[in-house]
Amino acid sequence: MHIISTIFNLSFFTLFCLKFLHASNPPLSLDYYKSSCPNAEAIVRKEMECAVYSNLRNAAFILRLHFHDCFVQGCDGSVLLDDTVTLRGEKKAPINLNALKGFEIIDRIKNKLESECPNTVSCADALSYAARDATVLVGGPYWDVPVGRKDSKTASFSLVKSNLPDANDGLLSMIAKFMYQSLSVTDMVALSGAHTIGMARCTNYRARIYGDYQTTSTMSSIAESNLKSLKATCPAEGGGDNNESAMDYVSPNLFDNAYYHILLRGEGLLNSDQELYSSILGVETRKLVEKYAFEPVAFFEQFSESMVKLGNITNPETYVDGEVRKNCRFVNT
Numbered sequence: 001m002h003i004i005s006t007i008f009n010l011s012f013f014t015l016f017c018l019k020f021l022h023a024s025n026p027p028l029s030l031d032y033y034k035s036s037c038p039n040a041e042a043i044v045r046k047e048m049e050c051a052v053y054s055n056l057r058n059a060a061f062i063l064r065l066h067f068h069d070c071f072v073q074g075c076d077g078s079v080l081l082d083d084t085v086t087l088r089g090e091k092k093a094p095i096n097l098n099a100l101k102g103f104e105i106i107d108r109i110k111n112k113l114e115s116e117c118p119n120t121v122s123c124a125d126a127l128s129y130a131a132r133d134a135t136v137l138v139g140g141p142y143w144d145v146p147v148g149r150k151d152s153k154t155a156s157f158s159l160v161k162s163n164l165p166d167a168n169d170g171l172l173s174m175i176a177k178f179m180y181q182s183l184s185v186t187d188m189v190a191l192s193g194a195h196t197i198g199m200a201r202c203t204n205y206r207a208r209i210y211g212d213y214q215t216t217s218t219m220s221s222i223a224e225s226n227l228k229s230l231k232a233t234c235p236a237e238g239g240g241d242n243n244e245s246a247m248d249y250v251s252p253n254l255f256d257n258a259y260y261h262i263l264l265r266g267e268g269l270l271n272s273d274q275e276l277y278s279s280i281l282g283v284e285t286r287k288l289v290e291k292y293a294f295e296p297v298a299f300f301e302q303f304s305e306s307m308v309k310l311g312n313i314t315n316p317e318t319y320v321d322g323e324v325r326k327n328c329r330f331v332n333t
Contacts, residue, residue: 027319028146028312032125037117041129041145047109048133051102056253059134060198061102066131067194067310068100069124071181072159074315076152077123080106080328087331093160098242099201103329106130110328123328124149124318128311135307138197140255143304145311150322152315153331167204167270171279174272181313187306189276189288193299196259197252199244200269202234208271210236216266216278223267230269245269260293 033040051058069079072090079096080103081089090096106127113121125147136142163181165174178188209230217223226249233243246252247269248259259273268274276285292299315322323332 028148028314030144030146032146032148033117033121037113037120039116040113040121040125040147043112043116044109044126044129045133047105047112048130048137051105051108052134052137056138057199058102058105059138059253059255060194061100062105062127062130062134063194064198065100065102065106066127067191068096068160068164069127070310070313071163071165071177072156073152073154074313074318075124075128075149075311076315076318076322077127077149077325077328078152078155078315080123080127081152081155081331082329084330087155088157089155090157090160093157095160095164095166106328110325114326119324119326122149122151122322122324124151126328131311132307135194135255138253138255141300141304143307146308149314150318151325151328151331152318152322154317165272167200167272168207169272169275171275171282171285174275181310183306183309185284186288186302187309189285190292190299190302190306191310192273192276193257193259193292193303195247195270195273196257197255198247199252200247201241202243202245203241205230205245205269205271206234206236208269208274209234211271212274213267216268216274218265218267220265223265226267247273257292257296257299260289260299263289264293 048062065079066075069075069077072078079090079100081087083089083092091100106123109126109130110123113126128145128147128149132143132145163177165177174188175185178184183191209227213227217227230245233245234240248262250258250262262268263274263277266274266278268277276282277289279285292302326332
């Protein structure tokens with residue numbers, strides 16, 4: 001146990017150093033578009049209202065897009081780029097393929113912004129606004145969004161795998177990936193609460209439901225019924241990889257703290273989720289899960305704060321060679 005503790009502490013020292021090497025002071029502000037496009041937020045809000053009210057799942061799609069964007073090269077709109085002859089985008093990387101949706105919503109937002117304020121509002125900022133509005137529209141907290149990001153002219157297929165948390169990651173791997181982005185353990189547990197909305201694909205939870213689900217779960221009658229349903233949707237072998245199940249089966253379309261109650265019962269759908277509560281190394285994360293389960297206001301407050309920190313992960317190169325894309329799918333010609 002002493003050896004594990006020593007390794008754990010050394011890992012944190014290394015990551016602590018990496019954190020400050022990676023960190024930057026983003027040149028963002030709340031009034032960036034005050035003169036150049038004063039209706040920017042209202043335009044995004046209106047389009048998100050239409051999208052979410054037509055299909056509540058769109059909220060989770062947009063929130064996930066923002067997260068996947070910011071963890072690769074910073075919040076620079078790189079995840080929105082389509083592949084071209086000269087550019088290999090991030091959309092077809094294994095973790096993103098068949099997992100990311102909602103691109104057409106950002107297209108509609110961008111079209112409206114270009115009509116109102118041509119060549120002014122970046123796709124990265126539009127996505128940041130949209131993620132906040134998506135959260136609010138399904139019952140989640142509000143936060144002010146600092147803006148002023150530029151869009152990247154590049155993307156990174158390879159960084160998707162190394163930077164983004166995987167559904168089957170262990171706790172130390174997840175902590176490392178969040179700390180590399182200058183996000184703390186508290187940020188990690190709070191941001192994971194976004195899984196209170198949205199669905200996961202069978203390929204991401206198969207190992208969990210045929211693995212230690214019964215070990216961590218209380219296996220109440222409700223849990224047994226849920227596990228049976230999950231296995232019917234996701235066979236151990238023979239396909240069904242893209243079949244989906246809600247990560248929060250209690251209130252899948254409402255942004256609340258039910259996700260943490262599910263973890264307390266040992267019923268997290270993804271291994272990476274349940275690790276927050278069940279890992280033997282998760283002393284701090286376990287306490288945070290309990291806190292957010294019993295203090296919903298504390299969860300909302302921390303989620304808002306952590307989303308601002310997530311949005312402040314910038315790509316320094318964009319302030320030298322970035323742009324405001326006219327079409328979020330392609331760099332300007």
